[in-house]
Amino acid sequence: MGRHVTRGLAAIILVLLGLAPAMAADTKLKAMATFSILADLITQVGGERVSVTSLVGPDADAHGYSPTPGDARHVAEADLVVVNGLGFEGWIERLIKASGTKAPVIVASKGVTTIAGSHDHDDDHGHDHGDHADPHAWQSVANVKLYVVNIRDGLSAADPAHAALYAENAAAYARKLDALEGEIRTTLQTIPAERRRIITTHDSFGYFSAAYGMRFLAPQGISTDSEAGPKDVARIIRQIRRDKVPAVFVETIADPRLMQQIARESGAKVGGRIYSDALSGPDGPAPGYLEMMRSNLTAFRDALS
Ligand SMILES: [Zn+2]
Numbered sequence: 001m002g003r004h005v006t007r008g009l010a011a012i013i014l015v016l017l018g019l020a021p022a023m024a025a026d027t028k029l030k031a032m033a034t035f036s037i038l039a040d041l042i043t044q045v046g047g048e049r050v051s052v053t054s055l056v057g058p059d060a061d062a063h064g065y066s067p068t069p070g071d072a073r074h075v076a077e078a079d080l081v082v083v084n085g086l087g088f089e090g091w092i093e094r095l096i097k098a099s100g101t102k103a104p105v106i107v108a109s110k111g112v113t114t115i116a117g118s119h120d121h122d123d124d125h126g127h128d129h130g131d132h133a134d135p136h137a138w139q140s141v142a143n144v145k146l147y148v149v150n151i152r153d154g155l156s157a158a159d160p161a162h163a164a165l166y167a168e169n170a171a172a173y174a175r176k177l178d179a180l181e182g183e184i185r186t187t188l189q190t191i192p193a194e195r196r197r198i199i200t201t202h203d204s205f206g207y208f209s210a211a212y213g214m215r216f217l218a219p220q221g222i223s224t225d226s227e228a229g230p231k232d233v234a235r236i237i238r239q240i241r242r243d244k245v246p247a248v249f250v251e252t253i254a255d256p257r258l259m260q261q262i263a264r265e266s267g268a269k270v271g272g273r274i275y276s277d278a279l280s281g282p283d284g285p286a287p288g289y290l291e292m293m294r295s296n297l298t299a300f301r302d303a304l305s
Contacts, residue, residue, distance in 0.1 A: 028048075028049055028050055028051045029046065029049060029050045029051070029079050029080060029155065029158060029159045030050075030051055030053075030077060030078050030079045030080070031046060031050050031051070031052045031053075031078065031079065031080045031081075031082060031155070032052075032053055032054075032055065032074060032075055032078035032080070032081045032082070032103075033052060033053070033054045033055070033082045034054070034055050034056060034062060034081075034082070034083045034084060034088075034089045034092055035054060035055065035056040035060075035062040035084065035088075035089075035277065035278060036054050036056065036057060036058045036060075036278050036279040037138055037277075037278065037279055037289055037292070038054070038082050038083075038084060038108055038147075039052045039053070039054035040279060040287075040288045040289050041108070041144065041147055041148060041151055041173075041289060042082055042151055042155075044148070044169065044170075044173045044288075044289075045148060045151045045152050045155060045166055045169050045170045045173065046151075046155055046166065046169070047165065047166075047169050049155075049159065049162050049165060049166075050155065050159075053074060053078075055067065055071055055074070055075075055095075056278070057278075058278055058279050058280055058281045058282075058284070058287075059252050059253065059278050059279075059280060059281065059284075060253065060278055061224055061253040061254075061277060061278070062088065062089060062277055062278070063088070063090070063223045063224040063225055063277070064223075064224060064225050065089070065091055066091070067091055067094075067095045067098075071095060071099075072095060072098045072099040073099070075095060075096060075099035075101050075103075076099040076100055076101050078101065078103050079103055079158055079159075080103055080104055080106065080154060080155065080158045081096065081101065081103050081104070081105045081106070082105075082106045082108055082151060082154065083105060083106070083107055083108065084107075084108055084109055084135060084137070084138070085107035085108065085109045085110065085135070086109050086112075086114060086133050086134070086135035086137060087132055087133065087135055088135035088136075090225075104154065104157065104158060106150055106151065106153075106154035107150065108147040108150050108151060109135075109137045109143070109146070109147065109150075110146070110150050111146050111149075111150070112137045112143045112146055114133035114134065114137070115133070115134050115206050115207060115210055116132075116133060116134065117132050117133065117134045117203060117206070117221055117222035132222060134203070134206040134207065134222050135222065136204045136205070136206065136207055136222070136276065136277065137207050138207075138289070139204065139205055139206070139207040139208040139211075139276070140207035140208060140210070140211040141177050141180055141181040141184065141211070141293065142181070142211060143207060144177055144289065145174055145177055148170050148173055148174060148177070149170065151170070152166050152167060152169075152170040176290060177290075180290055180293055180294070183294070183297070184212055184293065184297055185212060187297050187301055188212050188213065188214065188297075188300070188301075190301070190305060191300070191301065191304045191305050193213075194244075195246050195304045195305075196213060196214045196215060196304065197214070197215045197216075197217070197243060197245045197246070197304075198214060198215070198216050198217075198245070198247060198248075198249055198271075198300065198304070199216070199217050199218065199219075199236060199240060199245055199247070199248040199249065199259070199262065199268065200216060200217075200218050200248070200249050200250075200251055200254075200259075200274065200276065201218060201219065201220055201224075201228075201250060201251055201254035201255070201258055201259055202218050202220040202221065202222070202223070202224050202251065202254060202276070203216070203218040203220065203221055203222045204218070204222070204251060204276035204277060205218075205276065206222070214300075217236060217239060217245070218236075219232040219233050219235075219236045219258065219262070220232070220258075224253070224254065228258060233258070233261070233262060236262055236266075237262060237265050237266045240262070240266035240267070240268050241266055241267065245266075245268055246268060246269065246303060246304050247268055247269050247270070247271035247303035247304060248262055248263050248266075248268050248269075248270055248271065249270070249271045249272065249273070249274045249299065249300075249303070250270065250273055250274070251273075251274055251275070251276040251277070252273050252274070252275055252276075252278065252280065253276065253277050253278050254276075269303065271299055271300070271302070271303030271304075272298075272299035272302065272303065273299070274295075274296045274299050274300075275292045275295060275296055279291075279292055280292075280295075
């Protein structure tokens with residue numbers, strides 16, 4: 001009896017302090033994603049059962065991210081950590097160690113057939129870029145269907161009581177991915193084959209081009225860590241002129257100046273902003289994966305048709 005009273009008082013005090021909603025949220029599974037695209041996929045599969053946070057936020061570059069002490073605390077509090085893998089988050093292993101977390105780490109890209117990063121990247125800085133797998137596997141919708149399966153399995157293992165719900169959400173989202181993939185193929189077919197050529201700042205559309213028959217070129221390699229050298233830029237400009245590439249695009253995570261220079265010197269036009277490695281904020285055109293892919297598709301179609 002006395003205990004109930006004490007508990008009741010505690011609840012009233014918490015409500016007065018405005019802490020009650022935070023306590024309610026704590027009953028959800030806490031998933032930590034490394035970047036915004038993964039965070040959206042976890043939200044799609046986890047629904048109301050999962051609260052998702054992302055280490056690297058919208059419009060931000062995950063390649064060269066520097067984790068903060070606050071990040072280590074957040075990772076330590078997570079029930080589940082979801083990473084892309086394929087070397088995309090070069091900083092994650094140290095962060096996980098530093099956090100001391102015992103939470104399971106799900107590699108979303110597990111099972112993806114990788115493609116190599118561009119080997120013709122001209123390296124003036126003595127770095128080694130060419131031997132790594134391209135980490136941007138989410139640019140193929142078929143790969144994201146694998147991501148969703150891996151996320152579903154990870155959530156179900158961490159929270160078996162809601163496995164049926166995660167399976168249902170994953171299946172519903174997979175149907176949306178199928179519809180998206182059909183749209184991408186239909187739309188790209190309306191662009192003449194010789195105009196399906198695009199230049200972006202860094203080499204982030206390899207999976208997209210392999211899956212959907214586009215040709216992408218980039219002065220920078222598969223990571224934004226290295227700068228494009230003058231030889232890379234000169235090579236791209238020659239290629240644009242020779243192949244009559246219609247448009248260059250600026251990824252939202254990239255500095256637009258390099259593409260503006262390349263457009264000026266090659267005669268190609270600057271197409272719309274495209275989303276390679278990060279979503280937009282909630283009010284932008286790419287708050288989720290489906291919207292991101294549709295927004296890119298519209299930018300490609302408008303610039304190339
Ligand atoms: Zn990238």
